[in-house]
Amino acid sequence: MSVHIEAKPGEIADKILLPGDPLRAKYIAETFLEDPVCYNQVRGMLGYTGIYKGERVSVQGTGMGMPSATIYAQELIESYGVKRLIRVGTCGALSEEVHVRDLILAQGAVTSSAMVQKNFQKFYYSPIADFHLLKTAYEVANKQGFTTHVGNILSEDSFYKEDMTETFQLAELGIKGVEMEAAALYYLGAKFNVQAVAICTVSDHMITGEETTSLERQTTFDEMIKVGLETALN
Ligand SMILES: O=P(O)(O)O[C@H]1O[C@H](CO)[C@@H](O)[C@H]1O
Numbered sequence: 001m002s003v004h005i006e007a008k009p010g011e012i013a014d015k016i017l018l019p020g021d022p023l024r025a026k027y028i029a030e031t032f033l034e035d036p037v038c039y040n041q042v043r044g045m046l047g048y049t050g051i052y053k054g055e056r057v058s059v060q061g062t063g064m065g066m067p068s069a070t071i072y073a074q075e076l077i078e079s080y081g082v083k084r085l086i087r088v089g090t091c092g093a094l095s096e097e098v099h100v101r102d103l104i105l106a107q108g109a110v111t112s113s114a115m116v117q118k119n120f121q122k123f124y125y126s127p128i129a130d131f132h133l134l135k136t137a138y139e140v141a142n143k144q145g146f147t148t149h150v151g152n153i154l155s156e157d158s159f160y161k162e163d164m165t166e167t168f169q170l171a172e173l174g175i176k177g178v179e180m181e182a183a184a185l186y187y188l189g190a191k192f193n194v195q196a197v198a199i200c201t202v203s204d205h206m207i208t209g210e211e212t213t214s215l216e217r218q219t220t221f222d223e224m225i226k227v228g229l230e231t232a233l234n
């Protein structure tokens with residue numbers, strides 16, 4: 001048991017999918033895992049363990065933003081021995097080459113967030129994905145024929161932005177999408193020497209204004225979830 005997770009020792013697998021939305025965690029567990037057992041309901045931040053292709057896999061909602069996500073990630077690592085953390089989240093597209101429903105595998109995650117920068121006086125840390133997980137996710141997505149982009153993303157503290165000038169400046173440097181957790185997850189992966197990767201589905205487009213319908217989101221989430229689960233095992 002940790003501060004925010006009520007699971008008993010051994011109830012959480014060492015490989016875990018991390019959606020921001022706890023109801024996405026429920027959907028993943030009930031749709032893709034055999035014999036799913038809910039191990040956490042504290043604060044409604046649902047967590048489940050089940051079987052995928054014969055192996056134990058867990059899925060845990062993390063909430064929105066880095067302060068929330070890092071609470072769950074750190075407790076999973078320190079109190080439950082989780083070694084492989086795979087974020088399965090939504091993002092907004094920042095590149096015209098990227099379209100809604102595409103997948104973005106976050107090779108790196110730029111951030112201005114204090115959740116990373118507060119740890120350094122002089123340096124600007126570059127949060128990056130675990131290479132093995134990134135490579136596996138890319139291979140799985142390609143094999144499945146899912147439209148997939150690999151590159152840098154932006155992890156922001158604010159969903160609603162007062163000024164998009166610097167966001168679009170970053171887009172000119174090849175930043176593909178924006179979400180709110182990957183950078184801090186990558187920082188924690190490095191800090192605790194565990195594997196982390198973020199697999200994102202583009203849910204909306206910051207340049208074209210294109211959006212997905214709820215049905216389209218459901219289908220596309222399935223692509224991201226399949227890539228996440230296969231990456232967890234391989
Ligand atoms: O779909 P999830 O995983 O929650 O991720 C994205 O959606 C939320 C904002 O709507 C933020 O958490 C952002 O990172």
Ligand SMILES: O=c1cc[nH]c(=O)[nH]1
Nearest residue numbers: 090091092178179180
């Ligand atoms: O953080 C997020 C997630 C989805 N779409 C956005 O525009 N931002």
